[in-house]
Amino acid sequence: MEIKEFLQHLVNGISLGSLYALLAIGYTLVYGILRLINFAHGDIFMISTYAGFYLMSSAILPWWIAFLLAIILTCILGILVEKAAYRPLRDAPRISLLISSIGMSYLIENLAIVFFGGRPKTFPIPAIFDRIITIGSVKIPTLSFIIPVITIIILAILLHIVHNTKTGMAMRAVSTDYEAARLMAIDVNKIITFTFAVGSTLAAVGGIMWGMKYPSLIPLMGVMPGIKCFIAAVVGGIGNIRGAVLGGFILGLGEIMLVAFMPALSGYRDAFAFILLIFILLAKPTGLMGKNLAEKV
Amino acid sequence: MLIINDLNVHYGGIHALRGISIDVPDNKIVSLIGANGAGKSTTLRSIMGIVKSTSGEIIYKDNDISKSKTKDIVEHGLALVPEGRRIFPDLTVVENLTLGAYWRKDKQGIQKDMNWVFELFPILKEREWQKAGTMSGGEQQMLAVGRALMTKPQLLAMDEPSLGLAPLIVKDIFNIIKEIHSQGVTILLVEQNAKAALEISDYGYVLETGSVALEGEGKKLLNDDQVRKAYLGEAI
Structure with missing residues (x-):
């Protein structure tokens, strides 16, 4: 393989990894605070791409307002899902919560089929993102640069919030001990809502960039990325933000490189994530950056 | 400052508190002593709104806080050092x-x-x-x-602050409690270490299976035959 080709695959892998990372963070944040695997997360991601599609297609709004609105709508959806499906089960056994999230996932998927239709839609890409840069003889779409840059900026903001602000401190406190957090006059429900808002916002940013990179939208498009990003979160060590990012990049790069180096195996592209999951669960069940937890689902 | 009136708490099917009444006056140290499962921790947890009571009142500075959220209770000036x-x-x-x-x-x-x-x-x-x-x-x-x-906090509740600590450190902790009290903080202390607790207390309550079995000034309880036998492990 020529170096030029390799570079193209590398850039491609990094941008796919960035998208996975954004989605994986949502799983890890919610798991950290509720000990819940939020199966509806992939579908929230799907809704963001459709929201972007419809707002863009209306052709009244400038692209950036359309994207911003789509992100805000997705964020609100995430908060509503928590309020409707998870909050009433706050004191219920965790398995009920898990089942509720599976139900929520099916509900959103099927509503999407009803309202958006099952036929694929094409995401309209604003012209500014639809260019190709040529460096020497390497041709790279601008998107492949923009995606990792936006991801890094968002990550920096998120880590700043979690580690340097009072709300972030409260998030970390709630994720270790609800009751002790309540004794500090922390409104636990508010912190959980905030966590869902952050997770859904990141999923929406990822979703819109996903729509531009892979512009064919279908109502079940969130399922596979959802499962893969859950795997990414587990590989990195669920509950750990940096771990989720690491897992996302390993998965994204791994998938692209597998196809690049072994084109015969390209049909097994999706299987890569699951093989990686099995391998990690055997070798280091708590994930690459995870701590030893007493119990897991 | 804090008056608990005929408080009842049920945990699932268990009647954990059976009509407890306790008075914590301003600027005093009050202790709750008693065996495991007597309802000491439950009393503190219901004051803080972590456990909801089935009936009875918890009056803090003339307000019934028995239905309040923990967050509001803390903001009103109550704090708990939880067990463990x-x-x-x-x-x-x-x-x-x-x-x-x-x-x-x-x-x-x-x-x-x-x-x-x-x-x-x-x-x-x-x-x-x-x-x-x-x-x-x-x-x-x-x-x-x-x-x-x-x-x-204006009232600090502590649940077994000396549990599992070395004797020397236990002494430190009790000295600190006195020091905090001298700064004008009212103290409600739950302890299995009955002797050390009663020694620094103005008033004490002995709980047994969810109700108050005995109450009195700290020094009086220390010298009470029943208390000495049951909780201080002294032969009489």
């Missing part, structure tokens, strides 16, 4: 203390109280940036007390 310390192990000492002051907006007051906590527990100042989970049991207990003080 329950500090946030992944957070640093300073972060733990800062969370104690989560609801407060008075930056200067917070800094002042933080300094006060460091004065009370110099070891916490030394370990300022250490993760709380890496400290010893005694240090964690000090942090738990310091964190509760950061909520700016």
Whole structure:
């Protein structure tokens, strides 16, 4: 393989990894605070791409307002899902919560089929993102640069919030001990809502960039990325933000490189994530950056 | 300051508190003693709104707080040092203390109280940036007390502050309780270490299977035959 080709695959892998990372963070944040695997997360991601599609297609709004609105709508959806499906089960056994999230996932998927239709839609890409840069003889779409840059900026903001602000401190406190957090006059429900808002916002940013990179939208498009990003979160060590990012990049790069180096195996592209999951669960069940937890689902 | 009137609490099918009435006057130290399962912790947890009572009143400064949320109760000036310390192990000492002051907006007051906590527990100042989970049991207990003080309580409830600590450190903890009390904080103390608790208490209640079996001034209870036999392990 020529170096030029390799570079193209590398850039491609990094941008796919960035998208996975954004989605994986949502799983890890919610798991950290509720000990819940939020199966509806992939579908929230799907809704963001459709929201972007419809707002863009209306052709009244400038692209950036359309994207911003789509992100805000997705964020609100995430908060509503928590309020409707998870909050009433706050004191219920965790398995009920898990089942509720599976139900929520099916509900959103099927509503999407009803309202958006099952036929694929094409995401309209604003012209500014639809260019190709040529460096020497390497041709790279601008998107492949923009995606990792936006991801890094968002990550920096998120880590700043979690580690340097009072709300972030409260998030970390709630994720270790609800009751002790309540004794500090922390409104636990508010912190959980905030966590869902952050997770859904990141999923929406990822979703819109996903729509531009892979512009064919279908109502079940969130399922596979959802499962893969859950795997990414587990590989990195669920509950750990940096771990989720690491897992996302390993998965994204791994998938692209597998196809690049072994084109015969390209049909097994999706299987890569699951093989990686099995391998990690055997070798280091708590994930690459995870701590030893007493119990897991 | 705090008056509990005929409080009943049910846990699932268990009648954990059976009509308890307790009076904690302003600026006093009051102890609850009794065996395991007598309802001491449940009393403290229902005061803080963690456990909801089925009937009865909890009057704090003329307001019934028995239906209030924990958050509001803390903001009204009640704090609990929970059993088992329950500090946030992944957070640093300073972060733990800062969370104690989560609801407060008075930056200067917070800094002042933080300094006060460091004065009370110099070891916490030394370990300022250490993760709380890496400290010893005694240090964690000090942090738990310091964190509760950061909520700016007028009444501080403590659940078994001496549990599982070395005798020398237990002595320190009781001295600290006296020191905190001398700063004008009312103390409600739950202890299995009945002797040490009653020695520093103005008033004490002995709980048995969810009700008050005996009450009286701390010194009086210390000399009570029944108490000495049952809780102080003395042969008479």
